[in-house]
Amino acid sequence: MERPPSILLVGLGGAGCSIVARLAARLPPEIGVALIDTDTRSFQQLPGATVVQIGRAQTRGMGTGGEAALGSASAEADEAALRRIFTGVPIVVMVAGLGGGTGSGAAAVVAGYAAEVGATVLTFATMPFSHEGERRQRQANEATGVLGLKCHGLVVVHNDLLLQQVATDAPLSESFAAADAWVGGALRALAGAFIPGALVAADPAALRSILANPGSPTLFAFGVGTGEGAAMKAARAASECPLAHGPSSVTKVASLFVHVTGGPTLTTTAAFEAVAAVRTRFGGETSTIVCARVNPDLGDRIEVSVLGASLPAPKSPAKAKKGAKAGDPSQPMFEFATEEAMRRGLFGGTPMTFIDGQDIDVPTYIRKAVRLPASP
Amino acid sequence: MTPKLLPSLIAVIDIGTHKTVSLVGQMINGKARMLGFSERRTDGVVKGTVIDLERLHRCVHEVVNDVERSSGRSIEQVYLSLSGPAAEGERIKGIHAIPAHDGKVTAKDVTDAIASAKRLEPPAGRATLLYMRQPTTIDGRAVANPVGMAGKRLEVHFWRVTMEEGNMRMRVGMVNGMSIKVRDFILASHAAACATASDSDKQGVLVVDMGAGTTDWILYYKEHILCAGSIPVGGEHMTNDLSVALRISRETAEDLKIRFGSALHREADANQTIWKDGDRGLGDQQFNRGTITQVLSLRYQETFEYVKKDIMQHLEQLFPGHAVKLDQYFLPAGIILTGGSANLADAAEAVHAIMQLPTRIGVPTFENDSLRKPEYAGVVGLMTAAITDSPPPVRRQRGFLASLKDLFRF
Numbered sequence: 174m175e176r177p178p179s180i181l182l183v184g185l186g187g188a189g190c191s192i193v194a195r196l197a198a199r200l201p202p203e204i205g206v207a208l209i210d211t212d213t214r215s216f217q218q219l220p221g222a223t224v225v226q227i228g229r230a231q232t233r234g235m236g237t238g239g240e241a242a243l244g245s246a247s248a249e250a251d252e253a254a255l256r257r258i259f260t261g262v263p264i265v266v267m268v269a270g271l272g273g274g275t276g277s278g279a280a281a282v283v284a285g286y287a288a289e290v291g292a293t294v295l296t297f298a299t300m301p302f303s304h305e306g307e308r309r310q311r312q313a314n315e316a317t318g319v320l321g322l323k324c325h326g327l328v329v330v331h332n333d334l335l336l337q338q339v340a341t342d343a344p345l346s347e348s349f350a351a352a353d354a355w356v357g358g359a360l361r362a363l364a365g366a367f368i369p370g371a372l373v374a375a376d377p378a379a380l381r382s383i384l385a386n387p388g389s390p391t392l393f394a395f396g397v398g399t400g401e402g403a404a405m406k407a408a409r410a411a412s413e414c415p416l417a418h419g420p421s422s423v424t425k426v427a428s429l430f431v432h433v434t435g436g437p438t439l440t441t442t443a444a445f446e447a448v449a450a451v452r453t454r455f456g457g458e459t460s461t462i463v464c465a466r467v468n469p470d471l472g473d474r475i476e477v478s479v480l481g482a483s484l485p486a487p488k489s490p491a492k493a494k495k496g497a498k499a500g501d502p503s504q505p506m507f508e509f510a511t512e513e514a515m516r517r518g519l520f521g522g523t524p525m526t527f528i529d530g531q532d533i534d535v536p537t538y539i540r541k542a543v544r545l546p547a548s549p
Numbered sequence: 550m551t552p553k554l555l556p557s558l559i560a561v562i563d564i565g566t567h568k569t570v571s572l573v574g575q576m577i578n579g580k581a582r583m584l585g586f587s588e589r590r591t592d593g594v595v596k597g598t599v600i601d602l603e604r605l606h607r608c609v610h611e612v613v614n615d616v617e618r619s620s621g622r623s624i625e626q627v628y629l630s631l632s633g634p635a636a637e638g639e640r641i642k643g644i645h646a647i648p649a650h651d652g653k654v655t656a657k658d659v660t661d662a663i664a665s666a667k668r669l670e671p672p673a674g675r676a677t678l679l680y681m682r683q684p685t686t687i688d689g690r691a692v693a694n695p696v697g698m699a700g701k702r703l704e705v706h707f708w709r710v711t712m713e714e715g716n717m718r719m720r721v722g723m724v725n726g727m728s729i730k731v732r733d734f735i736l737a738s739h740a741a742a743c744a745t746a747s748d749s750d751k752q753g754v755l756v757v758d759m760g761a762g763t764t765d766w767i768l769y770y771k772e773h774i775l776c777a778g779s780i781p782v783g784g785e786h787m788t789n790d791l792s793v794a795l796r797i798s799r800e801t802a803e804d805l806k807i808r809f810g811s812a813l814h815r816e817a818d819a820n821q822t823i824w825k826d827g828d829r830g831l832g833d834q835q836f837n838r839g840t841i842t843q844v845l846s847l848r849y850q851e852t853f854e855y856v857k858k859d860i861m862q863h864l865e866q867l868f869p870g871h872a873v874k875l876d877q878y879f880l881p882a883g884i885i886l887t888g889g890s891a892n893l894a895d896a897a898e899a900v901h902a903i904m905q906l907p908t909r910i911g912v913p914t915f916e917n918d919s920l921r922k923p924e925y926a927g928v929v930g931l932m933t934a935a936i937t938d939s940p941p942p943v944r945r946q947r948g949f950l951a952s953l954k955d956l957f958r959f
Contacts, residue, residue, distance in 0.1 A: 518793040519785075520668035526596065526781045528855060533782055534596075536790035537847040546792060546819040 177261035178205030180364050181292075185209045185280055186244075187236065188270020188299060194218035196357045204364050207258050209283060211247050211275050212236040223258060227251040227279065232524070237274025241312050244278020252286060259287040263377035264367060265294045266360060267324070272301035272309035277316040284324040293381045294324035295363075295391075295480075297356055302332045325384035326482060328393040330356060330416060333542040355416065359395045362478035366432045366464040373465040375430070383428045383462065384482050392426050392455060392481040403475040404433070404443035408450035411477045413544065426481035429457030432464040435475040439467055447477050455481055557583075558622055562609065562724075563630040566594050566762025566785060567889060569608055570928040571616040573624065573651070574641040581932055583917050585620025589614045595717035596781055597633030597762035599719065606723050613727055626730040628935045629720060630927060631678065631712065632737030633763035638710045638777045638868055640683070641669050645703045654687065654695045654703055662705040674893050675711040678734050681774045683708055691771075708774050710736060735934045737927050738767035738777055741887040743937070744930030745911030748772060754882035755875075756911065757856060757900070758927060759890035761785045766856050768863075770879070782852045784890040787845050794844045795836060801825060805891070806845060812899035814846040846899065849890075853903045875904060883907035887926035 181206055184193030190208045197206050197219055207223040211232045216224045226234070228247020237243040248255065259265060265287045269276040280296065287294045298317060301309040315502060321327045332352065347406055366375045384391065394414035398406025429453055433444045444465050452461060517525075520534040527533070531540055559581075560573045573585040592608045593601035617623055643666025646656055665788030671677050684691040687700035695703060712734075717747075721731050742756040751769040758765045761784045767777040787810070792802035809823050826833045857875070864873045873879065883906045886896055897908040912921050913929035920929055 516787040519799055520596070520789060528780075533855075534789070535784065536786075536793050536844065537851045538790065538794065538844050541847065541851075543843065543847060545843055546837045 179203060179262075179367055180244075180264045180266060181205045181207060181259070181262040182360065182364075183207045183209060183265060183267040183283070183287075184215075184271055185269040185283055186276030187212060187215055188273065189268045189276060190215035192268050192270070192299075192356060193217060195353050196224075196360065197222065199357065200361065201364060203493040205262070209248075209255070209279070210245070210277075225251065225254050225258060227255070227275075237278065237294055239309070240274045241278035241316065244274040244276070245282050246278075247275070248279035248282035248286075255283055256290055259290045261293050262287075262292050264380060265292040266363070267294060267296045268298065268299075268356065268360075270299045270301075271313035271316045271320075272305060272314075277312045280316060281319040281323045283343045284320060288323060288325065293326075293377060293384060295326040295328070295380075295384065296320060296324045297328050297330055297359070299332055299352070301357075325381070326391040326393075326480065328359075328391055328416065331542065333522075334416075334544070342530075346474045355395065358397070358476065359393060359416070359478060360381045362395060362432050362434060362476050363480065365466050365468070366430075372467060373463055375462055375464045378487040379462050380430060380480075382460070383430045383480065388485055392479065393454070394451075396477050398477075399472075399474045399476060403435070403473055404439075404447040404477075405436060405450060407433075407477040408447040411451060411479055412454040413546070425456035427456065427459040428482055429455060429461045430464070431457075431461060432466070432478045432480075433475065434466045434468050434471065435467055436471040436473055437467060438473060439465070439475060443475070447475070451477060451479050455479060457481060558624075559628070559932060559935050560616070560626070561628045561630070561735075561935055562612065562625045563740075563926060563928040563931055564594070564605070564609065564720075565591060565632070565760050565927070566597050566783060567591060567760065568924075569612050570925070571612045571627075572928050572932050573620040573901055574689035574932055576936060581916075582937055583915075583920075584622065585616040585618075586917075586920070587615035587619065589615075594762065596785070597760075597779075597783070599716075602719060602723065606726065609723060610727055613685065613729070615813075617703045620911065624729055626732040627724060628733050628735055628931055629724065629731055630737040630740055630931055631710070631734045631856060632758075632760065632765050632927075633718075633779050633781065635913050636678065636710050636712050636736060636779070637675070638708055640703050640706060641666050641709050642706045643667070645705075647703055652699045652701060654698050654700065658693060658694070658703055659705065662703050666705055666707055671709070671711040674714055676714045676717055678717070679713045679736070681708040681710070681739075682706075683773045683775070684771065708776065710777075723796050733935070735931055736765075736767070736777060737931075738765035738779075739774065739928030740928075740934050741765075741911065741926040742767055742769065742885070742930065742935040744913035744915070744926045745887055746882065747830070750882035750885070752882065753880040754885060755860070755880055755904075755906070756885045757853075758851070759783060759886065759888040760927070761889060764852055764856060764888075765889075766860065767861065768880075776860075776867060778856075778859045780852060780855045780859060782855065784888075784893075787848050787890070787893075787944065790844045790848050791841060794840060797834075805836070805841055809841050810845045811842045811894040812846055812849040812926050813895040813902075814839070814842045818842045845893065849893065849896070849899055850903055851901055857904060875906065877906065880906060883909065885909060885911040887911040887913075887923045889924040 182193055184190040190210050209225045209227060211228045213226055213234045228250055230250060231243055231247045269280045271277050284294050286295055300313050317329060393416050394411040396407045396410030396414055398410060431448050433447055448463050517534050525532040558575055562571045568588055569943050570588045570592045574581045574583050589608055593604035599605055643662040645662035647654055647658055648928055683706035687694050687698055688702050688738055689823055692698060724731050728867045738756060738758045743759040746754050746756060751772045754769050756767050763783050764780045767773045770893060788802045788806055792799055821838040823838050824833055824835055824837055884904055891910050897910055901908040910923050911926050912923060913926045915921060915929045
């Protein structure tokens with residue numbers, strides 16, 4: 174068997190597989206690609222990739238029909254096959270679309286197996302559009318709670334936010350292309366740090382040191398700048414990145430991983446200016462790992478990607494005694510509840526007021542997913 | 550209708566989400582003179598709904614004490630304002646076939662038609678608070694006074710405001726507990742209109758009273774109330790949005806809203822950096838003004854879109870099949886904004902952009918300078934409405950309210 178890749182990109186479920194399939198063509202060859210789904214049709218999108226069909230007995234090769242329980246049962250049934258593809262891989266980047274059956278149900282199980290065989294698992298999870306209905310939203314919310322505890326880093330991509338990046342009259346394909354561009358740019362930038370040839374390189378252990386604590390909120394931002402002052406433009410774009418402005422995003426983190434990629438004109442000063450700008454926005458007081466890379470294809474473009482995490486608040490011993498085991502399902506529910514209170518602010522605890530099916534006590538800018546200008 | 554003899558001393562209390570205001574006045578030579586005024590921060594009300602009666606009671610009591618002290622008179626009866634989702638309006642009509650052989654309407658025909666309208670029971674658990682007379686029609690033609698006119702079919706229309714029974718008992722009981730009678734309830738949006746809109750305005754005008762907890766609107770057409778409604782969003786929501794967006798306290802958010810807020814978001818705002826305290830000392834914080842205006846303008850504009858939608862739904866109910874447009878032919882006087890949130894910068898411009906109607910900020914006409922602000926339109930209007938009391942004709946089911954009052958009177 175050939176040597177396992179240093180980074181394995183995994184697409185899980187229908188949405189995850191299509192995103193990965195669309196990205197695969199533009200990825201550096203050092204990155205391995207694997208597709209996992211219950212539905213065999215997903216695999217036709219990318220012939221030649223490593224594929225794992227899960228839940229053959231449960232679903233007979235069809236989808237899960239949106240049943241999350243069926244999704245997790247399918248993944249558990251094929252534990253051995255899943256563990257095999259993750260063995261020896263230091264970094265696993267998983268892309269899953271939450272809301273459906275396979276994505277919501279299997280994500281946490283698959284991430285768990287990957288982490289158990291020793292990989293650092295970073296998951297990009299896309300949340301359904303809010304007009305896809307309450308059931309999918311709820312299923313996605315539940316899935317993020319469990320998933321956050323299983324993987325080292327969880328980046329939640331709100332489709333609503335991405336939608337807002339494109340013009341209102343843009344065709345459907347363009348909206349999805351925009352979503353791909355964000356996730357794809359993020360992956361390429363991240364992967365670039367670990368494949369050979371970086372000026373300032375990082376190793377998988379460095380990533381692990383940032384994402385040491387499963388279950389802590391993860392921050393991810395990505396920005397591109399061109400022309401005069403490209404580095405600062407990129408840093409500013411990263412500060413205003415919609416991925417870092419989701420309803421549940423963290424704004425300041427303790428540890429940061431900053432990766433700067435530029436064309437041959439990238440100077441050391443410019444790179445570190447960008448890092449400094451990113452640090453003022455996102456924190457990174459405890460540690461900041463910097464990576465830089467020159468890619469001649471980029472010309473005068475500079476890309477900045479930021480990954481960060483905070484240590485979770487230390488649990489008080491009294492609470493731990495009461496039996497708050499790791500993986501206790503009540504934990505994510507609690508976090509979800511506080512997030513809900515954050516959204517409603519002073520109205521937290523009062524009965525919700527609904528107009529047109531929306532809780533209008535939640536600020537308009539959150540419900541409409543409008544990106545706010547960054548703080549100075 | 551014979552004008553009622555009013556007691557010369559008139560006291561009104563306006564209990565809002567943010568503040569409770571009381572005004573005591575007297576009619577002297579046909580003009581209202583202010584004798585006492587008091588204002589306090591309301592306690593125990595969230596989003597226009599009472600959540601802690603005891604705290605609200607204490608607050609109202611203090612306001613009444615203040616106003617009695619400053620006026621030097623003891624208050625025996627008050628007018629209360631009624632706003633928010635507690636009050637709900639609907640249009641009802643009474644139909645009467647004119648029996649006389651010559652087809653002329655008599656006074657008794659009118660009384661019968663009114664009686665038939667009032668026989669319609671309010672929805673379960675709700676009590677009728679007031680009836681507002683709307684144009685009477687004979688064979689579908691609107692007439693000012695039908696008596697003596699010829700026709701076959703007489704219809705009287707009312708705008709009936711109902712209120713949750715429990716909620717009303719609570720309010721009446723609270724005021725009765727201070728040995729004060731509730732003389733009447735007046736619709737807050739109607740009061741705001743009385744203080745800011747002239748009779749000629751009322752040929753066609755929309756008055757929007759945006760308070761802290763609710764946004765109440767009322768539409769006048771040909772001097773009559775056509776319909777009224779309420780959206781449970783107010784200035785408090787804007788403060789809350791800001792405190793969530795900037796992660797700051799309620800007080801700071803309120804302060805920033807007043808100093809830097811706007812109902813319009815301009816591109817240039819994003820380049821403007823503002824300081825929280827302005828002294829650039831310890832603990833002072835920098836914010837982007839664009840963030841503030843973006844958050845506030847989104848909420849403000851959304852609220853008015855809800856108002857517009859609500860009005861259109863009401864109009865659709867009133868004139869099914871007719872696509873009534875909110876334009877200047879229908880509402881020549883445009884829109885009048887009152888309430889505390891009318892103070893937000895660029896409020897009129899923002900509303901004009903959404904509703905496409907001339908918009909102005911309603912400042913109550915009153916002898917006292919200190920009350921000539923949009924946030925006092927409600928309380929000044931209560932006074933005005935209490936003095937005039939009738940136009941547009943207000944006919945209440947006296948029996949019911951009177952018996953209710955007796956119930957709470959020891």
